[in-house]
Amino acid sequence: MKFRGIGAILLLAGILAAQQKKLAPDFTVTTIDGSKVTLSELKGKVVILDFWATWCPPCRMEIPGFVELKKKYGKKIEIIGISVDRSVDPVKEFYKKNKINYPVAMATRDILESYNSIYRLQYIPTTFIIDRDGYIYDIKVGFASKSEFEKSILKLLSDEKK
Template sequence: MYKKIFGVVVIVVLAGIVLFNYIEQQNQTASDESNAYNDSGDSETQGGSISSVDEENMLKVGNTAPDFTLETLNGETLQLSELRGKKVILNFWATWCPPCREEMPAMEKFYNDHQEEVEIVAVNLTDSEKKEEDVHTYNEKYKYSYPIPLDRKSDARNAYQVVTVPTTYFIDSEGNIQQIKPGPMDYEFMEDTVNSFN
């Protein structure tokens, strides 16, 4: 009789330990996921953390947009300064970033509706990808038509001090930064922001 009671107690204790460990693991996973996309300190921002911030030397609204030259997914060369005369939505993204993937269909629609006066440039942070082929595979699947430069050596990312992805810079036709938007955008936000400057 005592052996049966002892056996039941042991089973209950072991089950309790397993349950406790499972709950702790789930809490840790949830905590990791809630922190995985935002390292900016802004509780309203969603995005993937890339690096820390140098607040003293950060780009600000009104600054001239740093120039860069990168190869695009289709093998062409894109130099940002050659887009002067058009408004530019300069977006930084990665295939592993859920908020980036979330906003890209709206970016495609906006590009199709406004490409005569607004250029969308979606810089892929290629050095953060598992392999460059992932970017090609992703775009083959979704067929986004706006230019996708490959930032293989973090040149553009460093120039723009990108901390989280997605991050988007709205640049006027004279090459000046008019808005900086961390986190995903929707169509209405892009339209309102672009219409708010020259």
């Protein structure tokens, strides 16, 4: 009988631990156009942090959806593209050609290590959806549709700020 009670407590503790939100690691990046973006300065907005590359077909497929979402939700959200390309030149070319309307930066060792500590960044695209308080709401690995991202955005925008 004692073991059942202890087992139930351990199970409940495991469930509660799994439900704890993780604070997204803060960072400052320099975008490909030279401006600075700091995550902690974006509190109050839903943030989509997308690790991608120009040579990655699923990454390229997601970008038109991100452009549309940024147009639709404007200042309520921020999308930040973190390119893992080795050179900035193809990123700048891709940025212009695809009329990307959100900040894009090159991956730095610091941001890769910070986000790798939360979720092992093995694949791209890997996209972190961060709530208005700076906590990670969801992580998408691989291609996700515009509608999948929009569901998360709508949920997070409709949640009352606590």
